[in-house]
Amino acid sequence: MLSDHDDRLGSPQLDVDALLADPGIRIVVCCGAGGVGKTTTAAALALRAAEQHGRRTVVLTIDPARRLAQSMGLTALDNTPRQVKGVDADSGELHAMMLDMKRTFDEVVFAHTDAEKAEEILANPFYQAMSSTFSGTQEYMAMEKLGQLRARGEWDLIVVDTPPSRSALDFLDAPARLSRFLDGRMIRMLLAPARAGGRGMFKLASASFGVFSRAVTKVLGSQLLTDVSTFVTALDSMFGGFRERAERTYRILQNKETAFLVVAAPEPDAIREAAYFADRLDSEQMPLAGLVLNRVTTVAAPAINAGSARAAAVRLDEVDGHGVTADAMRVHATLVEQRARQAAVADRFVSAYPDVPVVEVPVQAADVHDLDGLRAIGGSLTAPRPADV
Amino acid sequence: MVTGKGGTGKTTVAAALAIALATGGRRVLLVEVEGRQGIAQLFELPPLPYEERVVAAAPGGGEVRALAIDAEKALLEYLDMFYRLGVAGRALQKMGAIDFAATIAPGMRDVLLTGKVKEAVTRAVDGRRVYDAVVVDAPPTGRIGRFLNVTAETARLAKVGPIKSQSEGVSAILRSPMTAVHVVTLLEEMPVQETADAIEELRGLDIPIGSVIVNATREPMLDGVRVSQAEIRRGLIEAGLPADRDTVAGLVTEAKAYQTRLGVEAALRDELAALGRPVVELPALADGVTREGLDALARVLLNEG
Numbered sequence: 001m002l003s004d005h006d007d008r009l010g011s012p013q014l015d016v017d018a019l020l021a022d023p024g025i026r027i028v029v030c031c032g033a034g035g036v037g038k039t040t041t042a043a044a045l046a047l048r049a050a051e052q053h054g055r056r057t058v059v060l061t062i063d064p065a066r067r068l069a070q071s072m073g074l075t076a077l078d079n080t081p082r083q084v085k086g087v088d089a090d091s092g093e094l095h096a097m098m099l100d101m102k103r104t105f106d107e108v109v110f111a112h113t114d115a116e117k118a119e120e121i122l123a124n125p126f127y128q129a130m131s132s133t134f135s136g137t138q139e140y141m142a143m144e145k146l147g148q149l150r151a152r153g154e155w156d157l158i159v160v161d162t163p164p165s166r167s168a169l170d171f172l173d174a175p176a177r178l179s180r181f182l183d184g185r186m187i188r189m190l191l192a193p194a195r196a197g198g199r200g201m202f203k204l205a206s207a208s209f210g211v212f213s214r215a216v217t218k219v220l221g222s223q224l225l226t227d228v229s230t231f232v233t234a235l236d237s238m239f240g241g242f243r244e245r246a247e248r249t250y251r252i253l254q255n256k257e258t259a260f261l262v263v264a265a266p267e268p269d270a271i272r273e274a275a276y277f278a279d280r281l282d283s284e285q286m287p288l289a290g291l292v293l294n295r296v297t298t299v300a301a302p303a304i305n306a307g308s309a310r311a312a313a314v315r316l317d318e319v320d321g322h323g324v325t326a327d328a329m330r331v332h333a334t335l336v337e338q339r340a341r342q343a344a345v346a347d348r349f350v351s352a353y354p355d356v357p358v359v360e361v362p363v364q365a366a367d368v369h370d371l372d373g374l375r376a377i378g379g380s381l382t383a384p385r386p387a388d389v
Numbered sequence: 390m391v392t393g394k395g396g397t398g399k400t401t402v403a404a405a406l407a408i409a410l411a412t413g414g415r416r417v418l419l420v421e422v423e424g425r426q427g428i429a430q431l432f433e434l435p436p437l438p439y440e441e442r443v444v445a446a447a448p449g450g451g452e453v454r455a456l457a458i459d460a461e462k463a464l465l466e467y468l469d470m471f472y473r474l475g476v477a478g479r480a481l482q483k484m485g486a487i488d489f490a491a492t493i494a495p496g497m498r499d500v501l502l503t504g505k506v507k508e509a510v511t512r513a514v515d516g517r518r519v520y521d522a523v524v525v526d527a528p529p530t531g532r533i534g535r536f537l538n539v540t541a542e543t544a545r546l547a548k549v550g551p552i553k554s555q556s557e558g559v560s561a562i563l564r565s566p567m568t569a570v571h572v573v574t575l576l577e578e579m580p581v582q583e584t585a586d587a588i589e590e591l592r593g594l595d596i597p598i599g600s601v602i603v604n605a606t607r608e609p610m611l612d613g614v615r616v617s618q619a620e621i622r623r624g625l626i627e628a629g630l631p632a633d634r635d636t637v638a639g640l641v642t643e644a645k646a647y648q649t650r651l652g653v654e655a656a657l658r659d660e661l662a663a664l665g666r667p668v669v670e671l672p673a674l675a676d677g678v679t680r681e682g683l684d685a686l687a688r689v690l691l692n693e694g
Contacts, residue, residue, distance in 0.1 A: 034529075035396025035579070063531075065579050268677075269396075301639030303631045312628035325624020327610040328644045334607075334675075335643060341677065365649040367578040 009343075011350045014290035014357035016381045020049040020157070025259050027150065027252065028289075029160045031171060032263035033273035037294040039064045040368050040377060041263050041361075042161035043072065043096070047084075047371060048378035050092035055156040058095040060145055062138070062163045067369040072096040079103045081149070086371050095155075101141040105131040108144060112241040126231040138163040139171045140246065147249035172253075172280065259289035264349070266296055266342035271349050278353050290357035292381065293346055297338045298362040306340075309333035360385075390525045391602075392533040392587060393573030394580040398604045400427040401678050402573045402671065403526040404445075404453075405686035411451030412691060415521035418509050419444065419455045422502045422536075423528060428455045431678065439463075441509075445680075447687070456509070460498045463505040467555070500539045500556045507559045510567065530572065530583040534590040537563050537570070569599030574661065576603060576654040581661060588664050601666050603658075605673040612651055616644040669693045 019025060030042040039061050046059035058081045064074065072084045074096055081095035109127075110118045121127050131137060142163055149158050162171040252258060260281055264274040274291060281288045304312075309329040316326035350358065361380045368374060391406060393399035400421070407419040418441060421428050426436045432444045437457040445453040512519045528536045540560040543552055562568060572587055574580040584601060591598050621640050625632035661668055671689055674682035 033395070035394060066582065067578070265396075299639075300642040301636045303633070303636045304640075308630060312625075312630055315628055316624055319627060322624045322627055324611065324614055324616055324644075325621050325628070328616060328621055328624070328640050329628070330608075330610060331647045332640055332643055337675070365646045366653050 009293075009346060009350050009358055009360070011291075011354060011356060011358045013385050014292070014359040016045070016048075016290075016359055017052065019259055019289055020045060020055070021053040023156070024257060025157065026155075026257040027146070027158045027160065027259070029146075029162065029171075029253070029258065029260050030263050030292075031162050031260060031277055033270045036263050036265040036270050037361075038263045039161045040068060040374070041261075041292055041294060041381070042159050043068065044368075044374045044377035044381060045261075046096070046157070046159040047087065047094055047374045048382070049157050049159070050087055050094035051089045051375070052092075052378075054089065054091035056093045056095075056154070057157045057159060058097065058149060058155045059159040059161070060097055060099060060142070060149065061161045062099050062142060064098065064161075065367070067367070069098065071368075071370045071374075074098050079107075079145075084371075099138070099142055099145055101138045102131050104141040104145050105137065108242070108245070121231070124231045139173075142171065143249045144245060147245060147252065150252060172250075172284065172286075254284065254286050256287065259287055261289055261292050263292045263294055265294050266346045268345055271345050275349055275352055278349075278356060288356060290359065291349065291353075293358055293360045295363040296360045297335055297342055299332075299335050299339050301332060304329075304332060304336075306333040306336040309336065390527045390533075390537070390568065390570040390599075391573060392527045392530050392570060393602075393604075394531075394575075394583040395529045397573045397575050397580050398678075399529070399573040400425075400431055400526050401683070402571070402602055402604055402686070403524050404428065404431050405671075405683050406571070406690055407453045407522075407524040408445060408447045408451075408683055408687035409690040410522040410524065411445075411447035411453050412687065413447075413449040413451060415447075415451045416519070417447075417451070417453050418520045418523045419453055419526070420506060420509065420523060421455075421457050421526045422506075423526075424457065424459065426457060427526060428457065431683075432680075445683075448684075458502050458505045460501045463501045467501070467504065497543065497552060499536050500543050500552060500559060503537070503539055503559045503563065504555050507562050510562065527570070530587040533570070533587055534594060537591070537596050538594050539563070564595050564597070566597060568597050570596060571599040571602050572666075573602045573604050575605055576657045578657070581657045585660065585664060588666065598666055601661050601664060601668045603661065603668060603670045606654075606670045607673055609651060611644055611648055616641055616648070 019028070028042075028045060030038045030045070032038050042059055042061060043064070046057045049055045049057045059072075061069070061074070064072075069075070072094075073082055079097065079100040081097040084094040084096050087094045106122060109121050113121070139162070142160065146158065146160055149155060253260075262274045262277050264270040278288055278291075309332045313326045313329035313333070316322040316329065346358075349356075359381055361377060364373070364377070366373075368377060391399050391403040393402070404419060407417045411417040419428060421437075428444065429435060429437045432455075434444060437455055439457065439459045439462045441454045441456045443452055444455040447453060506523060506525055509520060510523050527533055538560075539556045543556040570591055572584045574584040588598055588601075618637050618641050621644075622632050622637045625637065625640075630636075658668075669690065671686050674685070676682065
């Protein structure tokens with residue numbers, strides 16, 4: 001019931017059930033631009049893996065809609081996986097958690113330094129600013145949490161929803177950016193005098209550095225730089241650990257046990273992001289399993305094209321007693337037009353990546369608030385294409 | 390200021406608002422702050438430099454200029470204006486100091502961005518303001534409070550110095566009647582939820598809230614009527630179209646899905662109305678976002694005041 005003949009995609013069908021059933025696949029990462037239904041897709045995949053494929057599954061969500069979170073029993077943001085009730089499975093289980101990025105960052109600090117120093121870091125205003133607002137912290141912490149979940153070895157399958165960044169690439173870039181930052185030249189310069197037992201960078205005698213430090217002081221104020229310096233000194237012992245952890249998780253993403261799914265709505269921005277992401281995964285040798293084309297308009301009466309429907313609506317307006325059909329014709333025409341526009345947009349991706357498998361998920365009339373809604377999406381994700389029936 | 394959840398079309402609405410405000414011979418600056426080059430894409434232009442450029446003419450001789458603000462360049466410009474740092478300024482840039490400062494203290498970046506907006510708002514030549522209005526394609530709802538609450542963010546970090554005084558000036562303007570933050574949403578659950586959250590947050594910060602702008606709305610057809618197969622079949626035969634069983638059933642399915650969606654949308658409209666701000670509805674653009682489409686949205690915004 002999906003589409004007109006010429007709207008059919010030319011790419012192979014993504015076999016989501018095969019992916020979820022494959023014991024060799026331990027991690028599924030859902031990526032894509034914000035607002036395309038990543039969180040719901042991740043939750044639906046995880047539920048299906050637990051119910052249909054008997055896998056002990058955990059889904060890491062970032063920022064779920066409140067009612068969706070409640071439907072999975074995620075009422076508190078406690079950074080720990082909780083078993084979801086109401087899952088209909090013999091051997092599988094579904095656990096769900098919401099990422100608390102500040103708490104995850106705190107845990108990393110505690111894991112790498114003694115309690116006293118950790119408290120000192122946690123109290124520093126710069127740590128507080130960075131752990132809650134640094135533009136890459138959420139991505140970095142999502143990856144950190146993924147690393148932790150995997151290290152515990154409790155799960156057959158980890159499904160990860162990625163943060164609602166403006167760019168899907170942020171998920172891959174942020175950890176490297178953060179560790180580069182923490183290990184960068186500026187930090188080392190700030191640390192150098194502290195290591196040498198001096199009282200800060202402003203004691204440095206070097207003339208060129210003097211100009212520089214005066215400029216920094218002028219703009220930022222010396223108090224601020226002293227705070228930064230203290231913070232950085234306190235963090236010094238952790239740099240190696242930070243970088244190592246980020247690199248380790250990054251390597252997991254290149255592993256065969258990981259499958260990336262790019263989620264996109266059939267809109268120009270989302271498709272452009274999906275294409276960037278596909279390129280990037282390719283160059284990083286990360287395994288792209290397929291594209292989930294979400295919120296696709298469905299046409300249930302393909303025998304009537306948009307032009308005929310519009311013309312019929314005008315004609316029926318002039319005849320008494322056909323108002324409902326006239327409006328039904330307008331609704332139909334809008335759907336057909338929308339579908340054609342979406343197909344043209346999706347085709348940009350398909351023609352650039354003809355080998356990437358695609359699955360289309362029809363738009364839902366109502367928002368998903370419960371496990372039944374997630375099951376329905378799981379069903380759409382795994383339904384054969386109409387042409388193949 | 391135009392904010393909204395990602396994907397609601399806030400760049401489109403910001404551009405339409407700029408055209409509306411420029412209508413009748415006024416000059417408007419349309420600003421973006423997140424380095425996305427969304428304005429350039431919207432007007433089908435090459436990426437915008439850090440420079441004010443005419444991007445659109447408005448009805449009645451008005452003009453929309455656009456600017457993509459870059460935090461680093463804004464800082465250097467600011468430094469040149471007040472400190473004549475010269476070599477030291479370039480050294481700062483070369484060392485990555487500015488990126489460093491903005492990274493370790495994200496509030497700093499926001500002060501630089503909003504500071505540049507303030508400069509454009511207050512810029513005058515011969516005692517006359519250069520811009521009649523400045524429209525900012527602001528960060529999305531999830532970050533808007535932090536972005537606009539510049540004083541609090543920087544006060545926590547910079548206790549003295551020019552950054553602090555800069556942020557105080559910006560804060561005064563953002564809390565004055567010169568500012569209005571419009572929130573763009575769709576009639577979908579998450580954008581409506583984020584709209585409510587953003588309005589609550591901005592209220593708490595004493596930042597003036599403008600309208601809730603509902604983007605991409607559709608006509609309320611088939612509202613409350615019963616759609617039966619018999620009726621559709623009769624209509625199809627009258628119109629001389631195929632009236633086979635699959636087609637009739639398909640059309641009824643489509644009509645019912647539309648009605649379900651209308652019901653969901655009605656409930657979301659009620660939630661938006663309860664927020665206590667004026668609500669403006671913009672129609673969905675049938676042909677995607679084109680220049681004609683932007684002008685049509687601008688006309689709706691003008692009519693709605």
